[in-house]
Amino acid sequence: MSQYYDIDDILADDELVPAVFQVAANGVGLFDSSDEMNKVEQGSKVELPFWLARELHLRQAVSINLPPCFNQKTRDELVADAAHVDLKNRCPYFYELGCKLFSLVGDKTIALLLLAAFQTRYKEVLIKAQTAAMTVAPKFLTLLTKEETKLYEAAQSSMSAFKKWRMGGPRFQRASVLGRKRRPSD
């Protein structure tokens, strides 16, 4: 598993997904704290973090539904104008979560949705990264998911490093630790 140590992967796993318990479970009343008894009834809906939901799904204890960020409202917005949908607010790990959910939930349209959304937004990221206008950037950045932000930063950093180099400046710089001589305290 190449992403075992990837921080973003771990954080993506932490997103909540709604799940329906297929069996009654004892000792996990934390999920459904409506009554005093320490158990969860069959058929009750809870929100679980994805890593837990996946394991329980493999043991056939829950069935996973789509989280609210994939609902019809978001889909309509993406169809209308993908570039300006605030994905970060809904789910900062939109694409990763979608890929993981794909095999677990019986909904085949996620892949198309993700792809179409990404294609449109990617173009926007590209254009914005190249123009690098300082005024426009902050408003746009708040709409991007983690993945898209990384993409944007990759483009930005290399471009700005190049510009900085082009400005000139000394070719050799004294390391800052060599700066002032401190009098030895005695």
Add this chain to the structure above:
Amino acid sequence: MAAQSDPQGSEFSAAELEFLAEDEMIEIVPNMRMESLNLISGDFGPFHPQISTQVPLWLAMALKKRGKCTIRPPEWMLVEKLMQVLEAERDSQKSFQPLPFHYVEISRLLFDHARDDIPDIYMVRSLIEDIKDVRFYKIGTGLEVISQRTTALKLNHLTAMEVNIVRPFLVKALQTFNKLDNPEIHKS
């Protein structure tokens, strides 16, 4: 590569590219006499006054700083040639003109150290800037067309600095498209 400590950094820094560019050969006219230099990278010289020789750029810079030579600008750096290149770049929408691989770095080095050896330096400088901007714009439009079906991207005659700037963005974008594309195979 200075960025190796950072796992996300996969490019050279601009200063490293400049260092690599200094291996290119350039013509100088020494104004002193020196016997030949036998260096690991090759033998240069012997240097006679007013007789031009080919040396690597780093050696030319060093000699120039000590006032021991004048540098002759390379042929691609003449105003007419640059104007032709600029015209051709502006005319062709998709393809790039062949340019020396390190033209950005070489031109910057020469502007900094050999200012008096280049005729019409302001003109040359602005032309090179324009060429660079047109090429970058073309790279941008070229990158817009990649989609999930793209497996590889081919951009002809791209120079070192442009490749370096585009590399991290392009690699990440292709990776993401590939990742989103995989479920499609399992779909049917």
